[in-house]
Amino acid sequence: MISFLEGKIEHLGEKHVILNTGGIGYKVTVVPKLLNILSKSTDIVNPEVTKAAFVKLFIHSQLNMREGTFDMYGFDKREDLELFHLLTSVSGIGPKGAMNILSVVEPKHLKAAVVNEDAGYLKRVSGLGPKIASRLILELKNKVDHIDMGDMKGVDLGQEGQATEALLALGYSQYQAKEALKESRGKTLEEKVREALRLLGKR
Structure with missing residues (x-):
């Protein structure tokens, strides 16, 4: 079982990176936010040719018998990997x-x-219906406390917080997201995010 990989980024795909470790290229699926961070740490002239950045990723590996593949999912923080493992322990939620x-x-x-x-907040995730959202809460409520996510004070799950989170997931910084949302005149969550993206695109 692979616990982590250290190496140089050889390629950045839409949802994955190719990590060169000891002359072997490993394809590792990562979330968009991490992909965006890694893209900024590499000197990309051509997506196929990068001046590699050295990174360490904590890995979940799994043999996909149905598709005949060996899949790897990578995270830059051990806590995120632990949360991933908890999510996959919930009935109805696989690695993808x-x-x-x-x-x-x-x-x-x-x-x-x-x-x-x-549960209402969780249902905003595409494909996560009310039953699975409720099951996720039921099965993980007593398991997430041991995962250190830093200071939980001030975590905003309201419309403003969700809009900020959407922008963070796209790779924008906390400062960029907050400033753009200050200027956004949108009333609904979707309008706020769309307007903020328009403003960020001008900068």
Whole structure:
């Protein structure tokens, strides 16, 4: 079982990186936010040719018998990997489903939603219906406390917090997200995010 990989980034795909470790290229699926961070740490002239950055990723590996593949999922923080493992322990949520959740929801906010039993917040994730959202809360409520997500005070699960989170997931910084949302005149969550993206695109 592979616990972590250290190496140089050889390629950045839409949902994965190719990590060169000891002359072997490993394809590792990562969430969009991490992919964006890694893209900024590499000097990319051509997506196929990068001046590699040295990174360490904590790995979950799994043999996919149905597709005949050996899949790897990578995280830059051990705590995020632990949360991924908890998500996949929930009936009805596989590795791809867990990555889908972590691609949309910040780990800290996911923990807050579980602790606060906020199923409505979790249902914003595409493909996560009310039954699975409720099951996720039920099965993880007493398991997430040991995962250190830093200071949980001030975690905003309201519309403003969700809009900020959506922008963070796209790779924007906390400062960029907050400033753009200050200027956004949108009333609904979708309008706020769309307007903020328009403003960020001008900068």
